Amino acid sequence: MTNRLWIYDTTLRDGAQCEGLSLSLEDKLRIARQLDSLGIPFIEGGWPGANPKDVQFFWRLKEQPLTQAEVVAFCSTRRPGTTATNDEMLQAILSAGTRWVTLFGKSWDLHVIESLKTTLEENLAMIRDTIEYLRSQGRRVIYDAEHWFDGYKHNPDYAIKTLEVAAAAGAEWLVLCDTNGGTLPHEISQVVREVLEALGTNCDKFSQLGIHTHNDSGVAVANALAAVREGVRMVQGTINGYGERCGNADLCSLIPNFQLKLGQNCIEDEQLVRLTQVSRSISEIVNLAPDDHAPFVGLSAFAHKGGIHVSAVEKNPLTYEHLEPEKIGNRRRIVISDQAGLSNVLAKARTFGIELDRKNPACRQILEKLKDLESQGYQFEGAEASFELLMREALEQRPPWFEIKGFQVHCDKVGEDCTALATVKLSVNGTNILEAAEGNGPVSALDAALRKALVNFYPAIAHFYLTDYKVRILDGGAGTSAKTRVLAEFSNGQDRWTTVGVSGNILDASCQAVVEGLEYGLVLDNQEAIALVCKVH
DSSP states (O other), X not given: OOSBOEEEEOTTTTGGXXXXXXXXXXXXXXXXXXXXXHTOSEEEEEOBTTBHHHHHHHHHHHHSOOSSOEEEEEEEOOOTTSOGGGOHHHHHHHHTOOXXXXXXEEOOHHHHHHTXXXXXXXXXXXXXXXXXXXXXXTOEEEEXXXXXXXXXXXXXXXXXXXXXXXXXHTOSEEEEEETTOOOOHHHHHHHHHHHHHHHOSOGGGXXXXXXXXXXXXXXXXXXXXXXXXXXXXXXXXXXXXXXXXXXXXXXXXXXXXXXXXXXXXXXXXXXXXXXXXXXXXXXXXTTOOOOTTOTTTSTTTTEEOSHHHHHHHHHXXXXXXXXXXXXXXXXXXXXOSTTOOHHHHHXXXXXXXXOOOTTOHHHHHHHHHHHHHHHTTOOXXXXXXXXXXHHHHHTTOOOOOOEEEEEEEEEEEETTEXXXXXXXXXXXXXXXXXXXXXXXXXXXXXXXXXXXXXXXXXXXXXXXXXXXXXXXXXXXXXXXXOOEEEEEEEEOSSOEEEEEEEESSHHHHHHHHHHHHHHHHHHHHTHHHHHHHHHHO
């Protein structure tokens, strides 16, 4: 690739420091392979020797290497008052067996004096000695200049000196780190220009520059973009912006900005198409809900709600979209809500493969039904499966899979244990069924009882499972009389869908959502048969 911009992912180390994020060894391996498939050239795996999990991670990747990415070990400079050859920490780094090592050192004199409790000269010696030792052992070195921008603001001469020492010792990359995340884009641009001037205008004579930004001021992505425009050739960040405090620069925003807007080659186009999938897959692995409003990869990144917007996008997507969502593996969504007009309904129907005529009375019926239900507390923006069922019912394309006749739920708490027993009565093709099942809660029990009653008629239900369950009180001032909205998310291992239920009784709302979730799964499993029914109508 010409004009290559090197992407360095630190999700497995810096990203893992995000509050609420915890990775097992298997999690780290799965994420590494996702990043590898995306074409990320550098993947920072962690600090070998700091904990057993990171040691095992590097060992496992020796046994089953990645296809193209360089796995990088991370560590600090040697300790004050010793030598690199005698530092046990560096022996653990070498044992990891990576070709590349990222070494961080102090750029800010405040940290040298207050944190390390040593002299400025000894800090320079620590940088020099450690890099020279790693180089003598056949390792290639990326030098992360920690707290670079704060250090440069307070003592520019010393900060520059740390870079010069690192470059002279053999570091191939000098990465400027905005560790506290307090620098703004115009400052980034100015400092990078001054660094390039200080180190020499001929970049071939010294290490290439990189950038590592944190999001404490909300501008981590903007800072990285500013640095690249000034000549930086390596960008460090994390998937979904995970990281300590407010996070790191989000590679899911940086990569498409670099590649599609600045003409900087990061990964292949066929890999870029997988960006949204990788973002969401990693959010599942780390067990953090994806940000629906994240740029580029968020569920709402290309969602259109206002009627005027929808009408314009239907004519030409450029009217309200800054790029084609398919380029980064996302898709356009038409959002249905009480603000929807006929354009929204028609456009939404098309996303389900249903072409509607504006003159069809069913269109107006769907719109009126939608607004009536939303006035009762239903919400279809996040429950598209329920909206499709509503639409199919109006079009007489909703097969009568089964009918709920009633249900009961009994909860029994003994000591610390609480179990639930649900009994459901339903009808399938005129056959009445009474079934019961236990669960670790009332919704779990209801779900289990419904499946048990239906699986003999519809075996595909055995492969549907509840992945998320959200409850919202709609009118908190009403106390225990408040209405409850329940969103239930399901999956069959390939597709995901969400349904909604609303009631003054949380169990009734839950039952509505679960019933529609199972019903929609059957729609997905029987698309060909339903398509034939649709043609008849």
